[in-house]
Amino acid sequence: MTNKFGIYIHIPFCTTICPYCNFNVYPQKIAQYDVLANCLLSELEKNLTYFGNKELASIHFGGGTPSLLPIKYMEKILTMILKNSIASHDCEITIEINPYEYEMQDVDSLYDLGFNRFSIGIQSFDDVKLKYLGRDSSRRSNILFAEKISNSKIKNINFDLIFGIQDETLDTWERDIKFVSNFDINHVSTYFLTIEESTPFWNKKLRGEIIDFSEDLYIKMVESTINILRKNKIYRYEISNFCRESFESKHNMTYWSNGSYLGIGPGAYSSYVDIENKIYQRWTNPRSPKAYFNFLNENSVSEDKVLNSFDTREYVKDSFMMGLRLTNGINIKQLKKIREFSLNQGTLDELNDEDLILSNLSNIKLTQKGFNIADYIIFKLIESINFKVA
Amino acid sequence: MNRDNIRNFSIIAHIDHGKSTLADRILEITKSVTKREMTNQFLDNMDIERERGITIKSQSVRINYTSKNNNQYIFNLIDTPGHVDFSYEVSRSLMASEGAILVVDATQGVEAQTLAHAFLAADMGLEIIPVINKIDLPASNPVRVCKEIENSIGIDCSNAILVSAKTGEGVENILEEIVKSIPPPRESKVKNLRALVIDTWFDSYLGVVLLVRIFDKDIKTGERIKLMSTNKNYEVRNLGIFNPKAKNISKLSLGEVGFVTASIKQISDAKVGDTITSADYPAKNPLKGFKDIKPMVFCGLYPIDSNFYQQLKESLEKIALNDSSIKYEPETSAALGFGFRCGFLGLLHMEIVKERLEREFNLLSIATSPTVVYEVLKKNGEKIIVDNPNLLPENNQIKCIMEPFVNVSLHSPKQFLGGLLDLCESRRGVQKNIDFISEERLILEYELPLSEMIYDFYNKVKSISKGYCSMDYEPSNTKESDLIKLDILINGEVVDALSFITHRKNSYYRARDITEKLREIIPRQLFEVAIQASIGSKIIARETVKALRKDVTAKCYGGDVTRKRKLLEKQKEGKKRMKNVGNVEIPQEAFIAILSTKE
Ligand SMILES: Nc1nc2c(ncn2[C@@H]2O[C@H](COP(=O)(O)OP(=O)(O)OP(=O)(O)O)[C@@H](O)[C@H]2O)c(=O)[nH]1
Ligand SMILES: C[S@@+](CC[C@H](N)C(=O)[O-])C[C@H]1O[C@@H](n2cnc3c(N)ncnc32)[C@H](O)[C@@H]1O
Ligand code: SF4
Numbered sequence: 001m002t003n004k005f006g007i008y009i010h011i012p013f014c015t016t017i018c019p020y021c022n023f024n025v026y027p028q029k030i031a032q033y034d035v036l037a038n039c040l041l042s043e044l045e046k047n048l049t050y051f052g053n054k055e056l057a058s059i060h061f062g063g064g065t066p067s068l069l070p071i072k073y074m075e076k077i078l079t080m081i082l083k084n085s086i087a088s089h090d091c092e093i094t095i096e097i098n099p100y101e102y103e104m105q106d107v108d109s110l111y112d113l114g115f116n117r118f119s120i121g122i123q124s125f126d127d128v129k130l131k132y133l134g135r136d137s138s139r140r141s142n143i144l145f146a147e148k149i150s151n152s153k154i155k156n157i158n159f160d161l162i163f164g165i166q167d168e169t170l171d172t173w174e175r176d177i178k179f180v181s182n183f184d185i186n187h188v189s190t191y192f193l194t195i196e197e198s199t200p201f202w203n204k205k206l207r208g209e210i211i212d213f214s215e216d217l218y219i220k221m222v223e224s225t226i227n228i229l230r231k232n233k234i235y236r237y238e239i240s241n242f243c244r245e246s247f248e249s250k251h252n253m254t255y256w257s258n259g260s261y262l263g264i265g266p267g268a269y270s271s272y273v274d275i276e277n278k279i280y281q282r283w284t285n286p287r288s289p290k291a292y293f294n295f296l297n298e299n300s301v302s303e304d305k306v307l308n309s310f311d312t313r314e315y316v317k318d319s320f321m322m323g324l325r326l327t328n329g330i331n332i333k334q335l336k337k338i339r340e341f342s343l344n345q346g347t348l349d350e351l352n353d354e355d356l357i358l359s360n361l362s363n364i365k366l367t368q369k370g371f372n373i374a375d376y377i378i379f380k381l382i383e384s385i386n387f388k389v390a
Numbered sequence: 391m392n393r394d395n396i397r398n399f400s401i402i403a404h405i406d407h408g409k410s411t412l413a414d415r416i417l418e419i420t421k422s423v424t425k426r427e428m429t430n431q432f433l434d435n436m437d438i439e440r441e442r443g444i445t446i447k448s449q450s451v452r453i454n455y456t457s458k459n460n461n462q463y464i465f466n467l468i469d470t471p472g473h474v475d476f477s478y479e480v481s482r483s484l485m486a487s488e489g490a491i492l493v494v495d496a497t498q499g500v501e502a503q504t505l506a507h508a509f510l511a512a513d514m515g516l517e518i519i520p521v522i523n524k525i526d527l528p529a530s531n532p533v534r535v536c537k538e539i540e541n542s543i544g545i546d547c548s549n550a551i552l553v554s555a556k557t558g559e560g561v562e563n564i565l566e567e568i569v570k571s572i573p574p575p576r577e578s579k580v581k582n583l584r585a586l587v588i589d590t591w592f593d594s595y596l597g598v599v600l601l602v603r604i605f606d607k608d609i610k611t612g613e614r615i616k617l618m619s620t621n622k623n624y625e626v627r628n629l630g631i632f633n634p635k636a637k638n639i640s641k642l643s644l645g646e647v648g649f650v651t652a653s654i655k656q657i658s659d660a661k662v663g664d665t666i667t668s669a670d671y672p673a674k675n676p677l678k679g680f681k682d683i684k685p686m687v688f689c690g691l692y693p694i695d696s697n698f699y700q701q702l703k704e705s706l707e708k709i710a711l712n713d714s715s716i717k718y719e720p721e722t723s724a725a726l727g728f729g730f731r732c733g734f735l736g737l738l739h740m741e742i743v744k745e746r747l748e749r750e751f752n753l754l755s756i757a758t759s760p761t762v763v764y765e766v767l768k769k770n771g772e773k774i775i776v777d778n779p780n781l782l783p784e785n786n787q788i789k790c791i792m793e794p795f796v797n798v799s800l801h802s803p804k805q806f807l808g809g810l811l812d813l814c815e816s817r818r819g820v821q822k823n824i825d826f827i828s829e830e831r832l833i834l835e836y837e838l839p840l841s842e843m844i845y846d847f848y849n850k851v852k853s854i855s856k857g858y859c860s861m862d863y864e865p866s867n868t869k870e871s872d873l874i875k876l877d878i879l880i881n882g883e884v885v886d887a888l889s890f891i892t893h894r895k896n897s898y899y900r901a902r903d904i905t906e907k908l909r910e911i912i913p914r915q916l917f918e919v920a921i922q923a924s925i926g927s928k929i930i931a932r933e934t935v936k937a938l939r940k941d942v943t944a945k946c947y948g949g950d951v952t953r954k955r956k957l958l959e960k961q962k963e964g965k966k967r968m969k970n971v972g973n974v975e976i977p978q979e980a981f982i983a984i985l986s987t988k989e
Binding site: 008191192193194215216218219239240252255256261263267268269270271282284314317318321322325350354356371372373374375376379382383 | 916938939940941942943944945946947948949951952954955958961962965
């Protein structure tokens with residue numbers, strides 16, 4: 001894994017900002033795509049060499065709404081990447097798409113450009129839910145879009161769905177998840193709605209208009225999701241992600257297996273892992289587009305970024321944090337090669353006894369029951385790591 | 391220096407009326423400290439004191455003063471603390487003084503400790519100089535305040551000195567008044583040395599230090615001395631004064647105040663209130679000392695991490711070196727392991743010690759619910775002292791339980807009377823007196839159990855009166871009460887550290903209150919946690935903390951690593967403050983929750 005890397009490109013604009021969203025996004029009306037594109041290009045040119053010894057496994061255009069970036073810039077960016085890196089023959093090139101009217105015509109040209117995976121922000125096929133979520137789409141437009149894309153040449157498709165909105169019933173959610181089988185897709189992400197700080201929904205919660213979602217209902221909804229999708233041969237491989245066999249998102253797998261990735265664009269995160277030389281670095285770009293533009297124009301190269309170097313202990317802990325989200329869990333043996341450690345047997349026994357994890361000498365993974373309280377368990381396990389003095 | 395030219399005095403005031411500020415100003419005006427040295431409040435020397443703005447350790451300063459008519463004087467200013475927990479310390483300083491400067495805030499007027507301290511000074515026959523402070527403030531009303539002093543204390547205020555300790559205005563007049571009206575130290579008819587020990591502490595360079603006031607004869611370096619309470623002899627090593635920095639001298643004469651170090655090894659050998667005399671020519675009788683003050687509030691102190699027991703022990707030892715009023719003894723708790731039963735003068739004292747442990751010694755500790763000292767008469771005629779609820783004998787062995795009572799005086803604007811009466815009545819109080827000291831302010835006196843007073847009483851007083859009511863208390867006596875022990879059970883097991891003794895009448899209410907609070911404080915765990923309160927085997931309240939069912943972040947990508955890592959760190963910090971009781975994790979606050987009531 002460590003001789004590969006992924007590239008993430010952040011396009012931080014959306015036509016309207018959804019009331020639950022706290023990604024690094026801004027209204028499209030302040031967007032200057034030409035300036036942004038130039039910055040992205042110069043950033044790529046500068047930073048790609050740093051990853052020169054690694055093979056490029058994936059490119060992910062995310063946002064925001066990345067398809068709003070005019071296609072000519074898209075082309076330049078892809079050309080730049082392919083010219084300055086060694087892309088693997090099956091390099092996954094994903095773009096996130098909102099199923100809105102104006103996106104329709106783009107899909108084909110994006111495909112022609114080389115995009116081979118499309119992640120569609122369907123969110124729901126229920127008009128009440130979509131309205132509540134403040135989306136610019138409807139059941140009808142979502143169906144039209146879903147039909148069109150799944151009937152196209154494109155084979156590698158993901159739908160994002162949200163569940164757990166105020167007053168949602170098990171039935172509503174099951175209908176959403178069942179509806180997915182009408183389309184020929186191989187990846188589904190189901191996100192439990194998180195009420196994020198500094199969003200309109202957060203304020204609603206403060207005012208008492210949103211109350212904590214029933215935990216029992218959450219558990220039932222997750223069980224239904226697993227069962228319904230399984231019938232469709234779509235299986236859970238991460239807490240919120242499901243796919244047909246071997247259609248895991250390569251790009252996201254890089255995150256969860258704590259691999260290397262280069263983040264380009266405002267607020268993008270990067271991670272560089274070189275196990276052999278014990279290098280583990282993370283850095284962040286300035287968050288607002290303006291700060292990001294200035295930062296690149298001042299030509300202050302990478303010094304201005306928040307660059308953090310960590311030791312192998314942090315690497316192991318982060319690998320637990322991300323890796324235990326996968327149904328396959330983490331490979332203890334491999335991690336121990338990087339840094340010797342032991343785990344508190346009492347903690348392991350307790351979690352095993354409670355049927356929350358399955359562990360043996362080489363592997364730890366969470367059970368379905370365990371995933372419901374993954375944060376709690378992961379914290380416990382990280383707490384129980386005992387590092388040998390180097 | 392001629393005895394006639396010495397003046398020993400204290401400044402007494404209600405908390406925050408400006409005692410420390412005035413002391414600073416006096417030091418500055420008499421050039422005892424330079425402006426540059428003058429960090430604010432020179433005499434408040436411990437960090438915590440500066441933060442809380444209170445003086446804990448009294449300290450004496452020698453000041454050289456040249457009066458208007460050009461005579462040289464030595465002033466010994468003895469700083470006194472000003473909080474209810476510590477009012478006994480005031481008497482120590484007063485005993486070494488011939489006069490007292492009574493500082494009253496011109497915007498606040500007479501308050502509980504103004505009165506308590508003024509009466510103490512008057513009882514000891516001290517000359518009192520009334521000083522009205524903070525006249526620079528627009529809200530000041532010296533005329534009203536003077537009237538209050540005359541009405542409540544009964545001292546003439548026609549010559550009260552109006553000052554602003556902040557700007558220094560009027561402070562010079564105090565110095566002149568000290569010369570004029572405070573008498574010099576009395577003449578001595580005794581030929582043998584007698585010196586009163588006002589304070590003791592441990593200094594890492596000098597060892598045990600005694601602050602003394604010479605009442606008879608004098609004391610010299612090298613002299614052999616005797617401490618009269620123990621009859622032990624020592625040799626004087628150093629003598630000195632604070633000017634305000636420590637300065638060695640070879641002799642302390644009649645009437646002077648200064649410090650003594652001798653070959654004393656143990657701080658416990660040097661008792662505050664003891665009399666020093668000459669080993670070779672001992673005096674017949676000691677000076678009238680102070681009452682040996684006893685801790686009134688007890689609690690268990692345990693290290694959160696049991697590996698730190700030894701460190702806790704050493705830290706308590708160090709604290710006790712400078713604080714002779716704290717008592718501690720090893721004890722064990724089934725829930726918390728090895729720790730100490732500690733005695734304090736009051737709740738504030740307890741909090742300060744806890745805070746010092748954390749701040750100076752980097753030690754996280756858990757304090758169990760504070761308790762007073764009960765006297766239990768058993769049916770077999772045996773009488774035992776109980777300072778730990780878990781040592782209370784079985785119910786069927788108890789004939790009766792006696793608990794300590796205190797007289798509380800509350801000084802308040804009259805509009806809060808109703809609320810204060812309700813509070814005192816609900817705390818099993820018996821009203822003793824109501825007195826108006828002016829049209830606006832009154833003094834309310836109640837006798838109530840000390841146990842009721844340590845249980846969130848002062849906070850309640852402050853909130854009822856919006857902070858306008860002040861309070862003082864003194865022990866009265868012990869009386870029989872209908873008391874029971876309330877146990878808290880977590881998942882069926884009694885947590886001994888949470889047990890407390892309460893009046894039967896209040897038990898149901900307290901039981902409900904505490905179980906509810908614990909439900910909110912105890913984090914959810916993998917299993918359901920039952921919280922129960924019981925008297926003996928009878929359960930009288932129950933709450934449950936539901937098992938953790940869902941705790942998972944829906945989305946987690948690259949950037950979230952940083953975010954999650956921070957969260958993890960925070961959780962880890964919180965975890966440090968948790969104690970495992972059985973298999974339940976209980977946060978530190980749970981042990982404190984017992985103390986506070988719902989609003
Ligand atoms: N405006 C004004 N403020 C004053 C004056 N004297 C003191 N203060 C302020 O009143 C507050 C309390 O003063 P302190 O000198 O700390 O009072 P204290 O009586 O020593 O209080 P403790 O040390 O806590 O017992 C401080 O904020 C002082 O700055 C004054 O003459 N005028
Ligand atoms: C990177 S976002 C952006 C994709 C695209 N802009 C869109 O909204 O359709 C990917 C997905 O995160 C999910 N998401 C966004 N905010 C969320 C929230 N507060 N709680 C749960 N899921 C959320 C949505 O399902 C969204 O499709
Ligand atoms: S479209 Fe997606 S990225 Fe944009 S605001 Fe909505 S949720 Fe956020």
